[in-house]
Structures are given as structure tokens and as C-alpha cells.
Amino acid sequence: MWEFYTDKTILLTGGTGFVGTAILYRILSQATPRRIFLLLRGSQQKAQNTWADLLSDNIADSLIQNPRITIVCGNLKSPNFGLSDSDWQCLQESVEIVIHTASPINLVANLKRMSELVISPTMFLANVALQMPELQKFVFVSTAYSNSHLWPLGKEDDVFVKESFYTFDTDRGLSEPANESLENTTKGAKEEWESIRKYQTTDIWETFDFPWAYGYAKNLTERLLLEQFWRRNALEKFLIVKPSIIAPAQSCPFPGYARANSVPAAGFTAAILMSPGRHFNFASRGSDPLNNSTLDEVPVEIVVDRLLVHLARGTSGVVHTVSGKRERLSLFGFIWPMIMKERPFPWKIKPVWKSLDWNSTDLHLANRIFKLAGTSFDFEDTKTERLYANLSQREKSDLILFTNEHKPTGEERRGIVQDMLLVFGKKQHIPSFIIKSFFPAGEMPGAEVPPLPNSKDNEKL
Ligand SMILES: NC(=O)c1ccc[n+]([C@@H]2O[C@H](COP(=O)([O-])OP(=O)(O)OC[C@H]3O[C@@H](n4cnc5c(N)ncnc54)[C@H](OP(=O)(O)O)[C@@H]3O)[C@@H](O)[C@H]2O)c1
Numbered sequence: 001m002w003e004f005y006t007d008k009t010i011l012l013t014g015g016t017g018f019v020g021t022a023i024l025y026r027i028l029s030q031a032t033p034r035r036i037f038l039l040l041r042g043s044q045q046k047a048q049n050t051w052a053d054l055l056s057d058n059i060a061d062s063l064i065q066n067p068r069i070t071i072v073c074g075n076l077k078s079p080n081f082g083l084s085d086s087d088w089q090c091l092q093e094s095v096e097i098v099i100h101t102a103s104p105i106n107l108v109a110n111l112k113r114m115s116e117l118v119i120s121p122t123m124f125l126a127n128v129a130l131q132m133p134e135l136q137k138f139v140f141v142s143t144a145y146s147n148s149h150l151w152p153l154g155k156e157d158d159v160f161v162k163e164s165f166y167t168f169d170t171d172r173g174l175s176e177p178a179n180e181s182l183e184n185t186t187k188g189a190k191e192e193w194e195s196i197r198k199y200q201t202t203d204i205w206e207t208f209d210f211p212w213a214y215g216y217a218k219n220l221t222e223r224l225l226l227e228q229f230w231r232r233n234a235l236e237k238f239l240i241v242k243p244s245i246i247a248p249a250q251s252c253p254f255p256g257y258a259r260a261n262s263v264p265a266a267g268f269t270a271a272i273l274m275s276p277g278r279h280f281n282f283a284s285r286g287s288d289p290l291n292n293s294t295l296d297e298v299p300v301e302i303v304v305d306r307l308l309v310h311l312a313r314g315t316s317g318v319v320h321t322v323s324g325k326r327e328r329l330s331l332f333g334f335i336w337p338m339i340m341k342e343r344p345f346p347w348k349i350k351p352v353w354k355s356l357d358w359n360s361t362d363l364h365l366a367n368r369i370f371k372l373a374g375t376s377f378d379f380e381d382t383k384t385e386r387l388y389a390n391l392s393q394r395e396k397s398d399l400i401l402f403t404n405e406h407k408p409t410g411e412e413r414r415g416i417v418q419d420m421l422l423v424f425g426k427k428q429h430i431p432s433f434i435i436k437s438f439f440p441a442g443e444m445p446g447a448e449v450p451p452l453p454n455s456k457d458n459e460k461l
Helices: 018-030 044-054 057-064 085-094 111-130 182-186 189-199 203-207 213-231 264-274 300-312 331-342 365-369 382-389 393-398 411-427 432-438
Strands: 009-013 035-040 069-073 097-100 137-141 159-161 166-169 174-177 238-243 245-247 279-283 297-299 317-321 350-354 377-379
Touching: 009 018, 018 035, 018 044, 018 057, 018 300, 035 044, 044 057, 044 069, 085 111, 097 111, 097 300, 111 137, 111 189, 111 213, 137 213, 137 300, 182 213, 189 203, 189 213, 203 213, 213 238, 238 300, 245 264, 245 300, 264 331, 264 365, 264 411, 279 365, 297 300, 300 317, 300 382, 317 382, 411 432
Parallel strands: 009 035, 009 097, 035 069, 097 137, 137 238, 159 377, 238 317, 245 297, 279 350
Antiparallel strands: 166 174
16 A cells, blocks of 8 residues: 555645654655655754754754755644745645645633634645645544533433544534535535634533544634535535544554654553642543543554545545544553552542532643543444555555554653643742652663665756
């Protein structure tokens, strides 16, 4: 399947992010695209510094010096991303694949801000992509939790989420998997977006209990994109990739590869480690949250390989990139005891379950931000199961599509948790040596990863 990427011209946004860097590395280590345009904020030097932090110096250098990469500096916040018409025209003439990963993962920002940073730039980019004569696929990286409004609506302790779009009925307070009617699925989406711009709210946002404006903005973007590609008769060119909570790599590019503030579970762990209380209030409507709360954490290489194989195989619509029911973790059965072992305080703490709104100030701060503690989602991933069944043996062994005994216990997790502790500690004026002494980071693997293969056929460029 890697041959699909031979000689392709790709536009990748967020190529210095956790997922974007891993996509870039994976394509360049397996295939020979003609060119990858990286749309990055900042400068070439900033990109090099970010890659040097995330990767070993030799890989960072081999990325920055790779003749197949062209860096284009632009910011999602600026009109047209700050690029001139002629820059866009040049991209439009050659790009065949757009992979849009850039996005803030901000769980506290309001709807207006999320509209400006998620919805508007994505719709602008999709519009540009739809004018590319050679466009084969536009990939939008959303989140599986864009449907987490389903938790408050459900009755079961485990909420099944289909690999599909959902419709909204505000009169009846219902949200259901979309059927074949695109008219119905996309109905009112444009007015919803207009309402955010005018009033900073919408009927759907008011009616349904979305945990974060971030998730709702991704949900609305998915429906707006669906409508745009449908109206332009280009549904087969449109893929939405929906990761659950992304975890450090298990193997690729190297075990432990991660960007600290892009691994939400590391922030949750650090917040619990630093809180001195004896009782932590969490919200759940579940009957037995201690035993039934789960966390779908997916190692980053699975997100990357699912995205790249579905893209290559022509899948369109929604794809979940998740660990799924097979490999998700019990939050309080597995992760919580690990956190407790590391706490610097001599007393034990007890999670206390409250039937509260997940914005209530009675809840522990970690739960008010990371609202998933106390929920359980069963994300369908049958599209990947079906695709896997049709791969050759060689492709099956080349690709990493399923989580295999994901146990976030290794040394690699310590480094990013320490990074988050240092961030929180700084806000509370706790000297870094205190944090480092109670929570040593351990050795980070990774320095041994080989640099990218040298491009021997530069003459094609
Ligand atoms: N991490 C997760 O657990 C998770 C879970 C579900 C879905 N996702 C989705 O996966 C995608 C990638 O996330 P990630 O984990 O790779 O996050 P990340 O490490 O924070 O990367 C996000 C990328 O977006 C770029 N970006 C943010 N704001 C920008 C702006 N105003 N202009 C230009 N670029 C901007 C960042 O640039 P800088 O490098 O300059 O910061 C970075 O390269 C996102 O769409 C996210 O919503 C992530």
C-alpha cells in the first residue's frame, strides 16, 4: 500500500505536532512522495527546534534537510492562513492529498474561540482543496470524543458510538446515528455556524451536554464538511479520522515518542499526583463508575497507520482510530492505582462519585477539564477490521493497525508526566528540583532511531 504515496504531492498541516510529525516520519520512511508541503506556524528554525525536542537530532536534521519537504509558514488564525493568493495558487496546482491535523486541543476555550481556530480554518482549507484539479483526498483529523454528548443521553454504563455521523433533534433532545439521508444529517449546520459567529451559541450547544466547546466545534466541522463535499459531488474525496485519546508510541517511530501536552492522560495524571486532598469528587451518571469507567487510549502509530492505509485504500466518511473495546483501559481499575503508587503524600485518597453536571465547581479540577473520568465509550471500528481482512500478509505485517496489550506503565510515560508536573508546578511556584526529586523522569528511549532514508532520486523533484 505504500506505493500509493509514490510521487504524490501532499499538503500536511500541523507537521510539528504529535500526530503530524509521526505522519511525516512514517510517510518518508516508507514511501517516496514527490513533495510534502508542510503548513506550519512560526519559522523553519522553530520547526527544527520542535522536531529536535520530539525526535533525536539526526531524525530532526533529516526532516529539515529532506529535499521532499517544503515548509510553508502560515497560521490558522490569520485570514487565508497568512498566505498570498499566489502561494495558494501554487499549492492548488500541484497538491493531490490534503491532511489537516493542525488544531489546538484546548479543553477550556469557549465556542467563539474554537469556531475561529477549528471550524473557520478547516472550512477555508476544504474550500481551497475542492478547487484543486488533482485533489484525491481531503483528510480532516477530528476526535472520537466529538460525540461525547451521547454519554449524558445514554442509560447504559457503556455508550456505543457508531463510526458514522449523528443527527440532532433539539425538540426531542435526541441524537441518533445518521441514516442515508445527507439532507437530514447536514440540515441546519450552516445556520449553526452562523449562530456561533453572531451569538456565540447555538440551539444544539444549549440543548445537548457537550463536555467541551472543542468537541462540539469538531462535531459541527464534520457536518459542515460533509455538506460541502456532498454539494460539490465529491464525497469520495473526503475522509474524517477520529482518534480517541492519543498515547505515546509503543513502537513507531520509537517506544515512548510523545509530545507532553498532547497526551491528555499525562495531564490528568499530573493533576491528580499534585492534589493533596483526601476525597476527590468526580461526576458520573454510571451505576458503578469505579469498575465501569474506561479510557480509550490509542498509541499514536495506530492513528497514523489507520489514517494512511484508509487514505491509500480510498475509504471515505468517518473512521475511528481507537483501541476499541478490546484494548481500552479501566480508568479506576488500572490507571488510578498506578497514579496512587506515585503520590508524594502519605495518605490515601478516595474517589467520590457525585451526580453533578460536569462543569460543577464541586468537582475535582482534573475532572472539570478531563471530563471523561467517570464515562465509558465503546467506539466502533469495523471499517478497519474489514479493511485489515483484505490486506496481504505483507501489508498486515508492515502496518500497525491494532493496539496490542497497551499498558501505560513504562518509563516512557514518566517523562511526559514530569513535563506536565513542571508546567503545573511553575504555576504554583513549586521549585522544579522538588518535582524532579519526587517524580524522577527515568530514561527516555528513542535516540537509536535511524534517520530517514536518503532520497536518491531527487531529480524527480
Ligand atoms: N492528542 C490527542 O489526544 C488527540 C485526540 C483526539 C484528536 N486529536 C486531534 O489530532 C490532531 C493532532 O493533534 P496532536 O495530538 O498532534 O496535537 P498537537 O501536538 O498539539 O499538534 C497540533 C498541531 O497544530 C498546530 N497548530 C495549532 N494551532 C495552530 C495555529 N493557530 N496555526 C497553525 N498551526 C497550529 C500546532 O503547531 P505548533 O507545533 O506550532 O504548536 C501543532 O503542529 C488535532 O486535530 C487534534 O484535535 C488529538
